[in-house]
Amino acid sequence: MPRPPETNPGARSPAAWLLATAAVTLAPHALHLPLWMSGLCALLLAWRTHLLVRIGAAPSRVLILALALAVAIGVRYEFGHFFGKDPGVALLAVLLCLKQFEVRSPRDVHSAVLLSFFLQLGLFLHDQTLLIAAFALAGALFATVTLLRLQDGEAPTRESLRSAGLMMAQAVPFLLALFLLFPRVPGPLWGLPADAFSGTTGLSDSMEPGSISELILSEAIAFRAEFTGAAPPREQRYWRGPVLTAFDGRSWRAVPTLSTATPPYTPFGPRYDYALTLEAHNRPWILALDFPGPGAAGARYATDLRLLADRPVRHRTRFALTAYPETPVGRFESPGALAIARQLPSDTNPRTVALARELAEGAPDDETILARVLDHMRELGLVYTLRPPLLGRHSADEFLFDTRRGFCEHFASAFVVLMRAAGVPSRVVTGYQGGEINPIDGSMVVRQSDAHAWAEVWLDGRGWVRVDPTALAAPSRIDAGLAAALPQGELLPLMMRPALSWLRAARHRWEAVSNAWNQWVLGYDTLRQHELMRRLGVAEPDWRTLSALLAASTGVLMLLLLAWAHARHRAADPLDRAWDAFCAKLARRGLPRLPWEGPMDYAGRVAAALPTRAGVVRTIAAAYARLRYGGNGPADPAATRALARSIQRFKPK
């Protein structure tokens, strides 16, 4: 049964603002909610808008309840459970839409505003960009206006907006103090639901033909590096990810490794200092530049030369690192590890194995074999392409002898198969190669499209030596990046097309802004907090010092705010301003006007106390009374100015 429409226009005003709050809050959520829920929310909000504009009858409570129940069942069906962030956010979103129809009492409005606050926080579960922050901020502003209109429905809309804006502006100093000084708690307080870190992209610890070329289409940023001095030359920018040693004929997998607190090698050669800001990829490896020097905080050194974080990187994290690209590594590799690096499944790639045996024939050492294999591969005329033909079971055979077209993973895989068949220990290394310096802020940006696979060969006396077989076919891949290496006509990821350079420039600018945002706002953690405290002169900032600082700064801010509350504002009206000045002059003389005293009464009292000034005082008071209470409209400006002048001249002494 439809209920009667809300007739009180004052009650409609918070409802309209609540609707605006919900719309702003839910708009970015719509991209992440299941389609049917986004649609339902949009429908409900549109219906609500219609009811508010046309003052229609609200739907019955039974219908609302039934809808809520149906949505709960739908969520259970969609997500399989109620716990975790995604179903939680979905439920709250629909509840906020349904609550729009249930705003009869102030209490309803309060609970709806609370819901909207939760959903504004929920926006950050998906995304913490500047744009999303702007949406959340707008949502909070509208929610504040909703609460204001609930208390004061008579105010004009502009005044409500101004009051809410003023309160937000006054809140900013508190926000800064709290944000900078609130002791940061690293890591989750308890185990998170399984879906907490779903949907992150990046390398995995296995590789099969096609896995990297899929990744390379993504323009997402993998990490950023800021070098203190010059960046290393492009051909040394190898950022090490998973090292793949186990091969089953088609796919490569990593083998478990040990890790130690210090590097298993002695750093040598030029040193590069840099800060690496790694995007969350939910894996432990830090994509450090070959080869990380000692002293990396919060990381361990794996025997396969990777740098590993103490726990999977689930948030954008900043590491202060060093790199020594010319360090000789793995000279004293264990025989066990070398044995694994020689294994090949016996029944795969027969043609490649035969070729390798032929090339290794009569070679005095492994270095000769390496040279011969590289020469042979160069002569084969292999083509570097983003869209290689699909390969079957004998992937190396098909690539080297039949299709001859492949991507970096094909080159690396085929090369390692050749080397192993020739008896030389070798392995595939995945990671990123290259990186582009953003001219705006000078940081190096490495994207998923820079993902790469190369190889390492173990040579007696030299240890593990990096060999990049892709360079044989497309040397420019290493020197100039993917776009230069691919043949003409190959479909590049949008941003890599040379014609769109202006778009790239705009992207540089935007990414510099968001990098600053990431570094200073999103990346503000315990480390940064301590760094800032040290700069401010606090040597050992523990939570007690931070709390004391926080209390002191909020105290000072509160006092400032109280001073603002006490400040007497100057009268807006020139006539009142003049009269206030007159009263202030007399107050200094010890004759303050009492709040309920009219001008004539006051003048009478003052005249009695100051007989020499009686005439002037009475004239001024009479002029003020005439101007203030005499006419119907606003006071005559000329007469007001004359009065102000005579008040200015007036001396009570």
Added chain:
Amino acid sequence: MRSGSIRERFARWLFRVGPPERAPIVLGQRRIFVLPSAPGFAFATALLVMLVAAINYGLSLGYGFVFLVSAIGFVSMVHAFRNLLGLSITPGRAEPVFAGEVAHFEVLVANGREARRPGLRLCRGEGCSPFSLAPRQTAGVAVAVPTTRRGWVRLGRVILETTYPLGLIRAWSVFVPDARCLVYAAPERDPPPLPASRGDGLGTAAERPGDDDFAGLRAHRAADSPRHVAWKVLARTGTMLTKQFSGLAGGDLEFDWADLPAELGEDGRIARLTAWVLAAEARQQPYALRLPGWHSETGLGGAHRHRCLERLALYGTRSDAAPA
């Protein structure tokens, strides 16, 4: 109740509320109190949950958002405080009422600021009167106080409160304005007819027809003479009314405390005398009132009525002296 008295004493100590204060009462920093309201506590709890979520998911912006909303809460505390700061309160007039009626005290609240003061409430006991003040406006706010006994009733403890701007914080101030209202005794419901006048009673009026001046109509009472029934009106409307003549009021009345039967008791006598004063006023018949230790001249009209009713209201109470 003992606990009640302890609570009262606690409130007296906390809010420094004592005897009535001199007007004007200006709300300064020391007498404005600020605490979260019930929705305010709900918000604080929700913010705590949100903070835990931000910590758990490591949302840097989540921290920022929770801090922003909390800071808005802090700021709203100062705004609520500021909404009361500097208001000046002066008690206004309160018209006398009869016991059992509701006394309406007027309290003048003055806003000296060049800005609106929205969402104010003046509360006494359970009842609150909401109001807003325009810039520099002084408004009279009526506070209703139910009365039960004759005599002076004081306005007592009044609370001026606001939950502006966000409803999360309640700011209030407690004060005792120096305002009192006279409560007349409740008149006897069905009083006996007025006593005979000092001359020859009501009948004398009929022997002086020359003085008869038609003064109006009133509801017919059984004791009225049939000669004064407005027959034409009865024929037209079916209502029995009595014609009143000013000349008829010629006989002056005297209501004497001593003439009333002793079994009525003090309150009974006061109720009857009050009823007679009202009846005499309704009939426009001059009357005099004689109480132990006091008597009035013969008179009629508002001032005389008030003087007599006031005497009756205050009879036997401590403050039976009329205010200057």
